[in-house]
Amino acid sequence: MIEKNQIKAAVAAAAHKVRETNPMAGSITNTVTIDFVANAQLAVGGSAAMVYLPDEGEALVAAGNAVYLNMGTLFPIYEQTIPATAKAAHDAGKAWVLDPVGLGIGSLRTKLLEELKPYKPTIVRGNASEIIALASLWDLLGAEDALDRPRGVDTTDGVDAAREAAVALARYTGGAVVVSGEVDLVTDGTTVVRSHGGSELMSKITGCGCSQGGVLAVYATCADAFTAAVAGTSHYNLAGTRAAAVATAPASFKVTFIDELYRATGEEIAANPMSVEEA
Numbered sequence: 001m002i003e004k005n006q007i008k009a010a011v012a013a014a015a016h017k018v019r020e021t022n023p024m025a026g027s028i029t030n031t032v033t034i035d036f037v038a039n040a041q042l043a044v045g046g047s048a049a050m051v052y053l054p055d056e057g058e059a060l061v062a063a064g065n066a067v068y069l070n071m072g073t074l075f076p077i078y079e080q081t082i083p084a085t086a087k088a089a090h091d092a093g094k095a096w097v098l099d100p101v102g103l104g105i106g107s108l109r110t111k112l113l114e115e116l117k118p119y120k121p122t123i124v125r126g127n128a129s130e131i132i133a134l135a136s137l138w139d140l141l142g143a144e145d146a147l148d149r150p151r152g153v154d155t156t157d158g159v160d161a162a163r164e165a166a167v168a169l170a171r172y173t174g175g176a177v178v179v180s181g182e183v184d185l186v187t188d189g190t191t192v193v194r195s196h197g198g199s200e201l202m203s204k205i206t207g208c209g210c211s212q213g214g215v216l217a218v219y220a221t222c223a224d225a226f227t228a229a230v231a232g233t234s235h236y237n238l239a240g241t242r243a244a245a246v247a248t249a250p251a252s253f254k255v256t257f258i259d260e261l262y263r264a265t266g267e268e269i270a271a272n273p274m275s276v277e278e279a
């Protein structure tokens with residue numbers, strides 16, 4: 001298990017490095033939230049590039065240290081783009097972040113996520129239902145825990161219901177897993193961090209999860225999987241807490257939230273409340 005002080009020091013260092021280096025993390029993401037993802041990546045200090053085509057996904061892998069793959073709205077071309085980009089990242093030893101949005105809707109999403117298993121995402125980020133569904137699809141849960149039911153894009157499970165699935169996924173990938181919710185859970189399969197903060201209003205605007213994934217990819221350009229996952233999640237929760245102190249309804253919250261992502265310093269991000277336990 002990693003000690004809390006060590007985690008916090010690594011988080012502050014990662015935040016400083018992002019701000020100093022303005023790293024690019026390319027994305028293949030959904031059309032609902034593509035603008036929010038790019039703006040969140042810029043606000044935390046990164047640089048964004050959004051593409052749809054297979055050779056462009058591979059080009060973004062070559063051009064940066066991390067890419068973000070989000071399954072939210074699939075087009076037929078993604079049958080080529082998503083596996084080609086994940087394979088390119090895996091083969092190049094570069095980081096990639098997976099958000100298995102809406103796993104269970106339709107057959108292409110399921111087929112693609114099955115295909116991605118050998119490319120072991122550096123960070124998996126999803127809500128509790130998506131994390132349980134992915135661990136189940138990848139046969140990482142005991143038969144009695146395995147679930148196979150279609151879902152939408154919002155969770156029907158609490159974060160703790162996905163703890164075992166998250167630990168199993170992290171042990172399989174060798175990377176980190178973030179389960180988002182009222183209190184976010186982050187694990188590398190050995191240590192579990194619970195990151196506090198944020199706001200209920202984050203579930204009242206679309207794209208807080210998707211943009212969190214984009215921010216995690218920015219951090220993954222500059223830090224190991226677990227540090228990047230804790231740092232991006234802490235940064236998110238701090239900005240959510242601060243935005244909720246100013247804005248009381250969804251649209252103004254979203255604008256203020258992006259401002260607070262921009263304002264947060266490395267020390268403030270590291271000081272965001274967390275608890276640490278063994279996996």
Ligand SMILES: Nc1ncnc2c1ncn2[C@@H]1O[C@H](COP(=O)(O)OP(=O)(O)O)[C@@H](O)[C@H]1O
Pocket residue numbers: 126127128153154155180181182183184197198199200201202203207208209210212236237240
């Ligand atoms: N009730 C809540 N309280 C605090 N933060 C929340 C709450 N609901 C969601 N969040 C935050 O919103 C972000 C997106 O989480 P979530 O809504 O679970 O993802 P998704 O949009 O993929 O379903 C995360 O940073 C999470 O911490």
Ligand SMILES: Cc1ncsc1CCOP(=O)(O)O
Pocket residue numbers: 030032033072073101102153205206207208209210211
């Ligand atoms: C509503 C919706 N439908 C397909 S993707 C998407 C966005 C989901 O965004 P998030 O999971 O971040 O709320």
Ligand SMILES: [Mg+2]
Pocket residue numbers: 101126127153209210
């Ligand atoms: Mg989501």
